[in-house]
Amino acid sequence: MDTQQLYEQGQELWTRAVAIWVAGGWGMAAIAFNAMVTFGLATRVALNLMSKGFGVRESTWRSWVEDPSKARGHVGSIITRAMSQPDYTLTAQVFEGLRATESAPFVRDLRVLKVTVGTAPLLGLFGTVTGMLATFSALATGSGGEKTMAQIAQGISEALITTETGLIVALPGLFVHYLLARSHERYKAFLARLETVCNQTQWRRAQARRAA
Numbered sequence: 095m096d097t098q099q100l101y102e103q104g105q106e107l108w109t110r111a112v113a114i115w116v117a118g119g120w121g122m123a124a125i126a127f128n129a130m131v132t133f134g135l136a137t138r139v140a141l142n143l144m145s146k147g148f149g150v151r152e153s154t155w156r157s158w159v160e161d162p163s164k165a166r167g168h169v170g171s172i173i174t175r176a177m178s179q180p181d182y183t184l185t186a187q188v189f190e191g192l193r194a195t196e197s198a199p200f201v202r203d204l205r206v207l208k209v210t211v212g213t214a215p216l217l218g219l220f221g222t223v224t225g226m227l228a229t230f231s232a233l234a235t236g237s238g239g240e241k242t243m244a245q246i247a248q249g250i251s252e253a254l255i256t257t258e259t260g261l262i263v264a265l266p267g268l269f270v271h272y273l274l275a276r277s278h279e280r281y282k283a284f285l286a287r288l289e290t291v292c293n294q295t296q297w298r299r300a301q302a303r304r305a306a
Contacts, residue, residue, distance in 0.1 A: 117248070118255035121221030125256065128217055129263045132210040136270045139203050143277050146196075148284040155288065159295050173292065182296035189289040197285075200278045204271065211267035218260020225253025 115122055147167040155173065158165040162174045172192065179185045229249030232242055 114255060117251045118259060119221060119224065119252040121217060121224060121252070121256045122259060125214065125217045125221070125259050125263060128210055128214050129267075132207065132214065132263065132267045133270075135203055135207050135210065136267070136274060139200065139207065139274050140277075142200070143274070143281060146281055148281050152287075156291060159291055169288070172288065176289075176292045177296070179296070182293045182300060185292050185296050186289065189285065189292075192285065193282075197278075197282060200281075204275055204278060207267075207271050207274070211264055211271055214264040214267060215257075215260045218257045218264075221256025221260070222253040225249045225251070225256065228252060 145168065147169050150167070150169055155165075155169055158170055158173045159177060162170075162177045165171070165173045172188075176185045176188045179188060226249065229246050232245035232249060
């Protein structure tokens with residue numbers, strides 16, 4: 095398949111997509127805005143979670159706890175800050191502040207994402223209602239013939255297209271929200287594990303200093 099054929103097929107798909115979009119009525123604009131908010135927010139949450147770097151091996155970050163000078167990345171900066179505290183009670187305060195500053199934005203964004211995912215099929219349903227109203231209006235006021243049939247077909251198309259588009263946005267959005275929520279839970283569990291190890295190390299060092 096040469097470049098010209100690919101271009102022609104792409105142009106044909108674009109023309110069909112525009113025709114379907116127009117047939118969906120004004121409700122398609124609301125669904126499109128909802129989709130942009132949903133997947134834009136999901137992308138931001140995913141990138142922020144990836145930037146935390148909590149996939150590092152436990153043996154690696156445990157060695158960083160013992161020697162913070164070897165620490166690297168975001169996890170390394172957490173360990174360096176925690177282990178620089180003179181007492182394990184202050185180390186616990188570091189992690190408490192970390193949960194407030196880092197976990198809270200994820201909770202907020204995931205809550206908003208859940209709302210936008212749930213709104214998508216409702217917007218599709220709203221388009222369904224307006225399409226059916228247009229269909230019944232054509233049946234009530236039309237005098238028969240091709241014009242009336244065209245109005246009926248347009249109303250039914252609007253109803254079905256908006257419903258389908260709302261589901262197309264909601265189904266992958268629901269799956270993405272589930273994955274991001276699971277990833278956030280893993281990050282919280284990682285921070286809890288890291289806090290325990292750092293506190294134990296600080297306590298052990300404090301006991302050694304007292305013994306000395």
